Amino acid sequence: MAKPHFEKSISIEASSDIVRARSEVRTIAASMGFGSADQTRLATAVSELARNIIQNAGSGVCEVTDISSTESVILHIVFQDNGPGIPDIALAMQDGYSTNGGLGAGLPGTRRLIDGFSIESRPGLTRVSITMQRESGLC
Numbered sequence: 001m002a003k004p005h006f007e008k009s010i011s012i013e014a015s016s017d018i019v020r021a022r023s024e025v026r027t028i029a030a031s032m033g034f035g036s037a038d039q040t041r042l043a044t045a046v047s048e049l050a051r052n053i054i055q056n057a058g059s060g061v062c063e064v065t066d067i068s069s070t071e072s073v074i075l076h077i078v079f080q081d082n083g084p085g086i087p088d089i090a091l092a093m094q095d096g097y098s099t100n101g102g103l104g105a106g107l108p109g110t111r112r113l114i115d116g117f118s119i120e121s122r123p124g125l126t127r128v129s130i131t132m133q134r135e136s137g138l139c
Helices: 014-029 036-056 106-113
Strands: 006-012 060-066 072-081 118-123 127-137
Touching: 006 014, 006 036, 006 072, 014 036, 014 060, 014 072, 036 060, 036 072, 036 106, 036 127, 106 127
Parallel strands: none
Antiparallel strands: 006 060, 060 072, 072 127, 118 127
């Protein structure tokens, strides 16, 4: 695997960090040539996943990496926390399922917004990875 073009770590510890992460990812996506629709999709996904960290684990981190190749521009973002974990990922991915009284649209909605989505979870570690990509040379 080629060395990433850049890496950025954003601590998620308070509600203000949700706004900061959303803004920073939008700025990075714009600098990589993603259009406004993709920037909005990414910003929405980042908001949802960062909010999940605050609500369920209290704190965590958002790692943003440019893993572009000669063929594709790829933004890879990993959200990680050391919270209680998700006991049933399949259930959590169903529309309408919520453990905190919300609409239950966060994880399944995020999966629909972006190009790549994976989740792993156990007590003490939850990691959600998302990617957005476009062909090189297109803006």
